[in-house]
Amino acid sequence: MMCKIIFYEDRNFGGRSYECSGDCFDMSYYMSRCYSCRVESGCWMVYDRPNYMGNQYFMRKGEYADYMNMWGWGMNNWIRSCHMIPMYKGPHRMRVYERENFMGQMLEMIDDCDSFMNHYQWSNGCMSCHVMDGHWLMYEHPHYRGKMWYFRPGEYRSFREMMRMGGMRFMSMRRIMDSWY
Numbered sequence: 388m389m390c391k392i393i394f395y396e397d398r399n400f401g402g403r404s405y406e407c408s409g410d411c412f413d414m415s416y417y418m419s420r421c422y423s424c425r426v427e428s429g430c431w432m433v434y435d436r437p438n439y440m441g442n443q444y445f446m447r448k449g450e451y452a453d454y455m456n457m458w459g460w461g462m463n464n465w466i467r468s469c470h471m472i473p474m475y476k477g478p479h480r481m482r483v484y485e486r487e488n489f490m491g492q493m494l495e496m497i498d499d500c501d502s503f504m505n506h507y508q509w510s511n512g513c514m515s516c517h518v519m520d521g522h523w524l525m526y527e528h529p530h531y532r533g534k535m536w537y538f539r540p541g542e543y544r545s546f547r548e549m550m551r552m553g554g555m556r557f558m559s560m561r562r563i564m565d566s567w568y
Contacts, residue, residue: 390429390471392446394421398453410470413437421466424451430472430563432537435464445524445535445563472522472537472563479521479562481538483513487545490515499561502529512556517542525557532559 389408396402396418405417414421415437424433426448435441442464478497485491491514494507503512516525518540527533536546536557543549546556 390431391427392429392431392469392471393425393427394418394466394469395423395425396420398422400425400450400452407469408471410468412439412468414467414469423453424466425449426451429474432470432472433466434468434470435466437467439468439470441467443535443537445537470537472539475521475563477520479523480519481521481523481560482517482519483557483560484515485511485513487514487547489517489542489544496560501531501559503558504529512558514546514556515544522563523560524563525560527557529558531561537563 392407394405394407394414394417396404400423403418405414405421411417424446426446428448431446432439432443433446434443481496482489483494483496483503485493492507494513500506513525516538518538520540522540523538524531524535525538526535
């Protein structure tokens with residue numbers, strides 16, 4: 388299935404548009420700003436800075452007429468890059484660690500977790516992980532709230548270094564399922 392997202396310069400799908408079917412590291416080549424978008428198919432991560440940096444948000448099929456108010460982004464923030472999330476239909480598996488460099492307690496996750504603190508008594512969340520299968524979203528607060536981060540298969544030794552944010556820990560996580568497409 389081909390994924391497709393359409394970006395618009397103005398709120399409520401106004402102004403010039405740019406249609407995208409894959410990753411785009413810098414939308415300024417195609418438009419001067421982006422304040423709304425329409426996801427025709429697929430799942431996407433969008434970022435408020437070029438090169439897949441800055442605040443990020445998960446988008447699935449639907450219309451986003453004024454995402455700035457919806458996400459609480461400031462007046463100078465708009466979508467500047469996007470990453471298509473590949474469709475995945477297999478099992479999901481990730482090992483999460485209480486501390487950096489795969490240290491401390493380890494949990495192997497195969498399902499969503501709405502709160503590390505409530506389910507596993509990890510008051511500080513997790514600080515590193517190894518994604519073996521599937522694609523995941525991790526959130527800074529319990530119950531899938533706050534800033535989110537996308538994780539694809541790979542090793543992530545230090546969330547603090549990776550995000551250049553001191554003290555960033557994740558308190559909940561969920562799988563990106565093919566049913567979201």
